[in-house]
Amino acid sequence: MHLEGSIRPAVASALAGRWSVALSEAEVHQRYAYQNFSEFIEAFKWVTSYLRAPADYATVAGDLAEQLLQQNVVYAEITLSVGVMILRKQDPRANFEAMVGATEPYEKRGLRLNWIFDAVRQFGPENALEVVEAARRCGSQRIVAFGIGGDELSVPTADFRAVYEKAASYGLRRLMHAGEIGGPEKIREAVELLGVERIGHGIAAIHDPELMDLLAAQRIVLEICPGSNLRTGALAKQLGNPQATVREHPLPKLLRHGIPVVLSTDDPAMFHTTLDEEYENAAKMGLTEQERKQLVTNSFQFAFHLPLSGSTCT
Numbered sequence: 611m612h613l614e615g616s617i618r619p620a621v622a623s624a625l626a627g628r629w630s631v632a633l634s635e636a637e638v639h640q641r642y643a644y645q646n647f648s649e650f651i652e653a654f655k656w657v658t659s660y661l662r663a664p665a666d667y668a669t670v671a672g673d674l675a676e677q678l679l680q681q682n683v684v685y686a687e688i689t690l691s692v693g694v695m696i697l698r699k700q701d702p703r704a705n706f707e708a709m710v711g712a713t714e715p716y717e718k719r720g721l722r723l724n725w726i727f728d729a730v731r732q733f734g735p736e737n738a739l740e741v742v743e744a745a746r747r748c749g750s751q752r753i754v755a756f757g758i759g760g761d762e763l764s765v766p767t768a769d770f771r772a773v774y775e776k777a778a779s780y781g782l783r784r785l786m787h788a789g790e791i792g793g794p795e796k797i798r799e800a801v802e803l804l805g806v807e808r809i810g811h812g813i814a815a816i817h818d819p820e821l822m823d824l825l826a827a828q829r830i831v832l833e834i835c836p837g838s839n840l841r842t843g844a845l846a847k848q849l850g851n852p853q854a855t856v857r858e859h860p861l862p863k864l865l866r867h868g869i870p871v872v873l874s875t876d877d878p879a880m881f882h883t884t885l886d887e888e889y890e891n892a893a894k895m896g897l898t899e900q901e902r903k904q905l906v907t908n909s910f911q912f913a914f915h916l917p918l919s920g921s922t923c924t
């Protein structure tokens with residue numbers, strides 16, 4: 611899940627106030643409604659425009675930790691849009707250290723967080739390389755992976771080859787958003803050209819049975835976020851059905867094919883969802899209790915780092 615997608619309307623309103631911008635919660639609610647994927651990307655950009663100082667990041671991270679604890683989450687990997695920080699000429703390290711300071715106290719309450727430094731695809735390879743270098747400079751074991759999100763139809767996958775090689779050389783695990791609104795070839799490219807071991811969304815895999823075999827055989831994880839797919843129109847697009855509901859989501863098909871699937875919220879505040887609701891969505895798709903337990907188990911099994919102590923999956 612993304613830090614920037616967890617900013618609740620009340621928090622967005624408070625952040626804007628810090629920068630002398632009058633923004634009501636109702637206005638934020640209005641912004642958090644989309645007809646399609648590009649409108650969602652616009653809203654994401656808009657809300658992050660109020661993250662201007664390390665203290666803003668600390669506020670948002672602390673609020674996210676509260677939200678996660680309320681849902682009995684014991685471990686989460688938080689995707690951080692460092693590409694946006696670099697674009698805005700911020701210091702990623704100062705932002706990151708403020709967030710760690712704000713969230714560390716939650717460890718005593720049973721919540722462990724690790725971080726994924728994320729580049730924005732449409733900002734191009736140079737910006738992405740700076741994200742990788744920022745991860746190295748932070749020198750924190752809590753930064754476990756490098757990823758790329760954003761508009762997968764923008765820059766070609768192969769252009770990021772050197773970036774991912776550099777990330778791997780720094781010991782970062784690799785992932786990428788692919789096959790969300792793009793075709794299955796975006797997923798295959800990410801695996802074959804960049805060596806990623808996890809795919810954000812990847813629902814387009816249903817269009818390519820051989821790719822599904824490959825994902826299952828190589829244990830490539832798909833991070834599936836049904837509420838997000840519904841709200842961005844990605845599900846409708848992949849199914850070729852504007853009326854598609856969560857019941858028709860391909861998650862069961864992917865899971866039953868033997869692909870390691872994990873369940874998440876993506877941008878919970880922006881998609882009006884919680885992890886609990888996503889498990890309810892999984893039930894609506896017809897997943898048995900055993901299959902829903904499998905989703906939980908997968909989240910631990912395929913975590914980039916397991917919690918150090920205090921929590922086990924039963």
Ligand SMILES: [Zn+2]
Nearest residue numbers: 759787810876
């Ligand atoms: Zn995402």
